[in-house]
Amino acid sequence: MSIKIAPSKGKLGILTPGIGAVATTFMAGVEAVKKGLGEPVGSLTQLGTVRLGKRTDNRTPKIKDFVPLAGLNQLVFGGWDIFEDNAYEAAVNARVLEPELLRKIKPGLQKIKPMKAVFDKNYVKRIDGPNVKTKGSLMDKAQALMDDMKTFKKTNGCDRLVTIWCGSTEVFHKPAKVHQTLATFEQAMAKNDPDIAPSQVYAYASLMSGVPFANGAPNLTHDIPALLTLARDREIAVCGKDFKTGQTYMKTLLAPGLKARMLGCSGWFSTNILGNRDGEVLEDPGSFKSKEETKLSVLDQILQPNLYPELYKDLFHSVKINYYPPRGDQKEGWDNIDIFGWLGYPMQIKIDFLCRDSILAAPLVLDLVLFLDLAQRAGMKGVQEWLSFYFKAPMTAPGLYPEHDVFIQLMKLKNTLRWMRGEDLITHLGLEYYD
Ligand SMILES: NC(=O)c1ccc[n+]([C@@H]2O[C@H](COP(=O)([O-])OP(=O)(O)OC[C@H]3O[C@@H](n4cnc5c(N)ncnc54)[C@H](O)[C@@H]3O)[C@@H](O)[C@H]2O)c1
Numbered sequence: 149m150s151i152k153i154a155p156s157k158g159k160l161g162i163l164t165p166g167i168g169a170v171a172t173t174f175m176a177g178v179e180a181v182k183k184g185l186g187e188p189v190g191s192l193t194q195l196g197t198v199r200l201g202k203r204t205d206n207r208t209p210k211i212k213d214f215v216p217l218a219g220l221n222q223l224v225f226g227g228w229d230i231f232e233d234n235a236y237e238a239a240v241n242a243r244v245l246e247p248e249l250l251r252k253i254k255p256g257l258q259k260i261k262p263m264k265a266v267f268d269k270n271y272v273k274r275i276d277g278p279n280v281k282t283k284g285s286l287m288d289k290a291q292a293l294m295d296d297m298k299t300f301k302k303t304n305g306c307d308r309l310v311t312i313w314c315g316s317t318e319v320f321h322k323p324a325k326v327h328q329t330l331a332t333f334e335q336a337m338a339k340n341d342p343d344i345a346p347s348q349v350y351a352y353a354s355l356m357s358g359v360p361f362a363n364g365a366p367n368l369t370h371d372i373p374a375l376l377t378l379a380r381d382r383e384i385a386v387c388g389k390d391f392k393t394g395q396t397y398m399k400t401l402l403a404p405g406l407k408a409r410m411l412g413c414s415g416w417f418s419t420n421i422l423g424n425r426d427g428e429v430l431e432d433p434g435s436f437k438s439k440e441e442t443k444l445s446v447l448d449q450i451l452q453p454n455l456y457p458e459l460y461k462d463l464f465h466s467v468k469i470n471y472y473p474p475r476g477d478q479k480e481g482w483d484n485i486d487i488f489g490w491l492g493y494p495m496q497i498k499i500d501f502l503c504r505d506s507i508l509a510a511p512l513v514l515d516l517v518l519f520l521d522l523a524q525r526a527g528m529k530g531v532q533e534w535l536s537f538y539f540k541a542p543m544t545a546p547g548l549y550p551e552h553d554v555f556i557q558l559m560k561l562k563n564t565l566r567w568m569r570g571e572d573l574i575t576h577l578g579l580e581y582y583d
Contacts, residue, residue: 150570153216154525158307160218161300162517163359164227165350166315167262169424169477170364170391172239173506174314174513175225175260179253182220186249190511192537193217193518198562200571202580215565216525217518224304227314228265228296228350230277235260242424244477244506263296266346271318273432275425286337286349293353308524310517311354311361313388316426318345318367319434320441327372351375355384360520362535363388364513366442371543380530385523387516387532390442390540393508395420395467395481397554398499403450404553406487412459414494415486416447421472422479424505431471442541443467449552479505512538526568534564 164171180186181194188194198214200207211217225235233241236257239250250257266289267280281289301309324343326336333352336344347363351370354361355378363369366389370376379386392400395418406413422430430436444465453460483499516538523532533550536542537557542550551557563573 156216156218159224161224161306161309163311164314167227167229167238169242169506170509171314173244174510177510179256193515226300229262230265230267232279266349271345272316274429290349290353297357309359313363316429317365317435320437321368323372330374333374360385360524362516364391366390366438383529387535388543391509391512392540394503396540400554412488415464417484419468420481421470423473423475424477427471446552477505534561537561
């Protein structure tokens with residue numbers, strides 16, 4: 149039995165708090181693909197397939213033909229930023245895409261003008277900008293965001309919206325008392341409680357407007373009881389946190405392989421140089437701490453030192469990010485991995501990943517908004533764990549440890565799609581081929 153999924157009719161509005169490098173590379177990329185100026189490389193929704201039935205059935209449709217996703221021509225973009233630059237100017241400043249490509253899609257990008265942001269310098273210390281909401285309490289600002297969403301939807305003739313946080317990384321922030329229930333959260337917003345982060349005001353406004361919400365940064369944001377209960381009560385799909393792109397993506401490829409062969413690991417030293425605005429924000433120790441937490445959690449969860457103490461109990465794991473402007477968005481990440489094999493004999497692995505941060509993140513933004521919209525139309529509410537595939541710190545039900553192994557995450561994602569369409573789940577048992 150397949151589940152009921154409402155059709156993807158009309159326009160889907162994508163709203164990004166934060167119109168910086170990632171958001172503009174995503175928006176510009178979609179416009180470029182629509183014009184045939186490039187391919188959507190890295191996007192599972194656009195290029196990926198899903199095997200159905202037995203290996204001998206030869207049924208492997210494209211994911212976008214198998215589940216009713218919104219098409220690229222149905223997407224409309226908008227968002228908020230503390231800077232007044234439109235998406236074209238922001239993309240030029242981000243220096244990710246070639247000026248020549250940007251010129252070809254300039255008219256579409258110029259139309260995307262940032263709405264006034266909800267901002268608090270205590271949460272993002274290294275930047276400041278003029279395009280902010282100044283009137284009233286945080287509750288009034290949440291109301292203003294809801295009005296922004298309503299106006300955007302009406303002006304652009306959208307059928308549905310999805311919000312995805314592409315704003316700067318906020319400082320490390322633990323769940324506090326005010327985050328426990330919706331009532332305490334709302335009271336705290338009305339009183340401008342310093343425990344409410346701007347990203348939480350966006351998440352609240354989005355959920356109150358019935359709009360699915362994803363978080364691409366490591367901030368706490370909606371990963372708190374008050375907002376998760378709101379999402380479930382209002383039957384809204386949510387997911388997060390922190391796009392899994394460069395070095396952490398490499399880790400979740402390699403670590404499961406080491407564990408699969410029962411190879412030990414005594415040390416994993418990771419360092420990066422990064423010169424974009426994100427790198428500048430991460431120079432602040434508070435923002436870096438948010439990142440460090442999500443980056444460090446991955447190895448422990450994959451390697452499970454409690455189950456394999458002889459292999460991983462003494463693992464020393466260190467992650468550093470250095471702001472280095474000459475490199476811009478073209479990050480370089482080095483890993484030195486000390487592993488050991490049979491009888492404890494040591495070996496080493498070195499990785500030098502010369503990557504492009506926003507080029508890796510943009511297709512994840514596209515997949516996430518399309519899948520989150522699909523989940524919403526399929527009546528799936530609360531945390532969408534099947535989208536863990538895209539995150540460094542996947543959100544899960546309380547008390548459930550997250551699955552970080554990228555191959556298990558992919559299997560979970562594809563099985564969820566099969567389940568939606570009433571197809572058999574694939575267990576890879578395969579005994580029937582030998583009967
Ligand atoms: N690129 C990657 O590979 C990657 C991977 C994982 C996570 N991320 C996260 O994605 C986010 C975006 O990254 P980026 O490279 O585009 O950064 P960026 O600095 O280029 O863009 C972030 C934008 O958010 C704006 N902003 C900050 N606070 C805001 C607020 N309260 N409301 C509205 N706008 C606000 C900033 O002005 C800026 O324009 C960061 O948090 C980053 O850590 C990126």
